């Protein structure tokens with residue numbers, strides 16, 4: 001039985017919730033292959049995409065997902081900097097309330113801020129990224145893709161590489177994969193990997209060659225140039241030397257291991273361009289799976305919320 | 309080639325005893341009472357002390373950039389003359405030793421001389437400016453063992469934290485020069501009765517101990533190794549002594565002038581330039597605290613802070 005009005009964090013979901021989302025996502029994925037790709041599931045409902053940070057990929061994926069479910073979609077984008085001009089996120093949400101939205105898909109720069117917004121709207125809130133806290137639908141699509149490829153999410157060795165400290169994708173994946181008793185490793189410069197994660201059983205590495213040993217899944221995170229500018233590491237050259245995934249390094253992982261990246265990839269920084277061919281099919285899958293997973297999430301939030 | 313040293317008083321870290329020492333091709337093969345037999349060279353060490361080769365972990369060899377003050381040859385000779393077989397040299401040179409190329413260059417150049425081993429210390433931040441980390445991975449690969457911005461503290465606490473964290477990855481030791489320049493700027497004599505008596509611009513001991521406290525707190529917080537250079541004050545020692553009870557990755561050094569001279573000696577010298585050192589000489593209670601800390605092991609080693617200046621400096 002679905003009992004979640006909002007989808008805020010993987011932390012707050014149980015394994016059965018994730019399985020329910022995946023079951024639906026499989027159906028929606030099949031639907032996307034038909035000639036008529038639309039279903040009237042959310043006809044008459046209003047979905048607002050409220051993005052205070054730029055993200056064309058995530059926003060368009062949510063937009064298309066809502067449209068496939070026949071919802072009315074309102075895109076509202078604003079920069080975080082416009083907030084300094086006096087209007088707050090809360091004001092924006094209060095103003096939107098006059099449209100009686102059913103679902104608000106929100107992306108904001110503040111970590112763990114979604115609960116605050118809930119107080120000002122009746123809509124279901126779907127977190128599309130809150131600061132460095134979580135990006136639940138990205139993790140759901142990553143896990144969905146892994147399940148498709150591996151046939152299971154149980155007992156896998158999953159390695160997440162890069163800037164863990166500032167990554168909402170990393171956090172959502174860590175808490176997601178753990179629910180299926182996969183073992184998680186994180187690896188990156190010591191300045192960018194919070195050591196505290198070892199307290200929940202995550203293995204912390206600062207040497208990619210060691211971290212890769214015997215892993216089934218590798219999630220490479222995007223490295224932001226600002227991190228070098230604020231001295232979390234001295235140079236991209238040194239980052240690449242130690243943390244770039246190369247054809248030589250990949251041999252240490254399990255044969256046929258899955259390589260993923262939330263995109264867009266900085267080729268030859270996170271991943272050597274010699275691995276382009278190898279990644280290509282998964283990147284295509286990720287886009288399609290992202291759509292299906294987001295349809296499932298919107299569907300669950302939009303159709304079941306009356307009961308909650 | 310065999311060398312035999314006869315009748316020496318051998319000084320070890322834990323013992324002093326009479327013995328002969330036999331060396332074969334540069335390696336000590338026997339330390340025993342009255343070794344007999346033939347050697348290519350025999351040295352009579354009667355009435356003399358024989359020490360293991362000293363290692364000086366804090367020197368300034370001024371190269372590259374100020375070869376008029378010191379170069380690897382003069383520095384090697386000075387070291388060997390004083391019984392030092394290895395020295396570490398600080399990177400406050402021009403250009404600054406903050407990259408793998410210069411680390412490699414120092415090692416290669418000193419090997420050409422071959423008198424002693426020279427270990428370059430790399431800069432914590434690029435050009436020691438306290439703004440960006442230098443490339444520790446590349447420098448470690450080239451043979452760098454420790455990092456320091458000696459001459460300056462890393463003023464920005466957040467940057468020092470990152471430096472300590474990042475250095476852990478390569479097992480590099482961070483060496484702190486502890487000086488809050490906002491407290492010491494312009495000064496050259498310890499703030500004391502003497503500095504007041506003569507109206508000289510003073511440096512308080514807090515400029516050292518405040519940074520000692522901060523740097524230990526940061527190292528402990530990220531569980532990184534930290535070494536504190538040229539400790540000169542009682543206040544610093546109190547902080548270090550307390551910290552060492554619970555934090556084992558901390559070490560520190562003092563220099564000979566801090567347990568042999570005080571600010572009063574500056575006055576006695578009629579303010580001779582040779583007494584001007586950084587950090588400045590302390591007071592009697594500092595000297596006593598340092599001697600005690602050396603005995604008790606709170607201070608781990610003595611380094612010279614050998615730092616030649618040309619005459620025009622004064």
Ligand SMILES: [Zn+2]
Pocket residue numbers: 458459460485537538
């Ligand atoms: Zn110094």
